[in-house]
Amino acid sequence: MDGTGPPTDALALGQRVVAVLETGARTATYKLATLSALVGFCVEHLPADPAAALDVPIDALAERVIDLYWPQVRPFDGHRLRQSSQPKARILTAVEVLRGAANAGGVVGLSIARLRMPDLYREAVAEVALTLAQQPLYRLQRLPGGRGEPFLYDDSWLHSGITRAAIARHGGVIRLFPGVAAALARLSGLLTPTLEILWVQDVRRYNAFLDEDVPDIAGHLFGRDRVSLAKPRVALREAFGTQCFYCATSLSDGNPVDHVLPWSRVPLDGLANLVLACGGCNTDKRDSLPALAHTERALSRDRTVLEQLAADIGWPTQYDRTLAAARGLYRSSPPGTPTWQGRSRTGTWDTVFPPGWVVSTVPETGFT
Ligand SMILES: [Zn+2]
Structure with missing residues (x-):
């Protein structure tokens, strides 16, 4: 050099x-x-x-x-x-x-x-x-x-x-x-x-x-547990039911709230990046990047429902930031990067992206 x-x-x-x-x-x-x-x-x-x-x-x-x-x-x-x-x-x-x-x-x-x-x-x-x-x-x-x-x-x-x-x-x-x-x-x-x-x-x-x-x-x-996620937990249970987002198992009270995009990579606490998970999936997934299908499914939850929940509990959705971070993380991951598919199953990076992900539609500044 x-x-x-x-x-x-x-x-x-x-x-x-x-x-x-x-x-x-x-x-x-x-x-x-x-x-x-x-x-x-x-x-x-x-x-x-x-x-x-x-x-x-x-x-x-x-x-x-x-x-x-x-x-x-x-x-x-x-x-x-x-x-x-x-x-x-x-x-x-x-x-x-x-x-x-x-x-x-x-x-x-x-x-x-x-x-x-x-x-x-x-x-x-x-x-x-x-x-x-x-x-x-x-x-x-x-x-x-x-x-x-x-x-x-x-x-x-x-x-x-x-x-x-x-x-x-x-x-x-x-x-x-x-x-x-x-x-x-x-x-x-x-x-x-x-x-x-x-x-x-x-x-x-x-x-x-x-x-x-x-x-x-x-x-x-x-540490990732710096903010209590009790409020989003209750709101997400009411809006989306009490099943694990990943394996659909029935959840008990006080189940983990999972960051879809791992906190260690992008510290986003907004509702768009949060789902309910069982202890097994949450522990198994840890800091892994989830398979693209999981992230897509989390981001395709009804946005008006998310916004309404956010307004009800005084919590941001950070939808645009989560979408932008997802696009950045997946698109900049080299082929072959392992992703988490489900408990005890690790797949590899998926090269297929939803069309909207390629075009930047997020604001250049500010947090949503
Ligand atoms: Zn699960």
């Missing part, structure tokens, strides 16, 4: 991302969060043409970064977890303010907080977006001392003193080089867990008390 311009192949790009992360002395987890947000955005906005460039609104990255830190700012063993070796923590403070206000009446997820307090939510996004532009975004692709050519996007206009007005003059977006979005989406299954491992290591380093008895810090930072 000659170091100029983006690598054309996904593996080379992934190696370069990991090299930058490993070489640069990380003094905070913000780079990891930004990269993770970028990968998630690419999955949901996979261009139809794999060689295309992609504009990524910095506000959309900020929303994803807030989502990542949302569970992480809650106290761990009575401690506020440090995410940096520096005392200043603008991103964490912004998330804490929003979370504190949103959780006054009980713990809720970020998508609920956004519905309930749109003004505070917008303030938090604006603050985090500015911080991203001033810090991690212009350092993300560089080695220590600012060395190295950008290979993900042009960052020459970003710097630590950039203002909101200057960001707006650039359209509020970073433009990924041609082919980068498709490569990052394709690498998401490798990069996402890698970033989480590095993140856990960093948090241990910044918080000396964690070394002593090795509590489950990974579960605290990235």
Whole structure:
């Protein structure tokens, strides 16, 4: 690799991302969060043409970064977890303010907080977006001392003193080089867990008390059961009956609520990504990508029913995001990728897509 311009192949790009992360002395987890947000955005906005460039609104990255830190700012063993070796923590403070206000009446997820307090939510996004532009975004692709050519996007206009007005003059977006979005989406299954491992290591380093008895810090930072799914469980039972979505077995009370697209790949808690499952199917499926037929069936549930349920219980459907994420995950999976078909049966990636999946109809910004 000659170091100029983006690598054309996904593996080379992934190696370069990991090299930058490993070489640069990380003094905070913000780079990891930004990269993770970028990968998630690419999955949901996979261009139809794999060689295309992609504009990524910095506000959309900020929303994803807030989502990542949302569970992480809650106290761990009575401690506020440090995410940096520096005392200043603008991103964490912004998330804490929003979370504190949103959780006054009980713990809720970020998508609920956004519905309930749109003004505070917008303030938090604006603050985090500015911080991203001033810090991690212009350092993300560089080695220590600012060395190295950008290979993900042009960052020459970003710097630590950039203002909101200057960001707006650039359209509020970073433009990924041609082919980068498709490569990052394709690498998401490798990069996402890698970033989480590095993140856990960093948090241990910044918080000396964690070394002593090795509590489950990974579960605290990235656990999937951070939000109670009791409300969706009741609503889904009433609307769709009490059978397991996958094997049709009759469900007892308190059955698992399953994320159709695995939480470890796309953290979507909206009704469009939730189904009722028996304990057997839920445990067997774990973090697997389900066979396309399951996902199609989940997404072909009556959308007006889902929207009505969502309105009744004050919970988002995230229908467009779930559809976009599904399209991104399946289309960027290489042939032969195993998918989960049913209990104790693992099939392989299906190459047939519903026609609507090929055309991007989802908005470029915002959470639904
Ligand atoms: Zn089942």
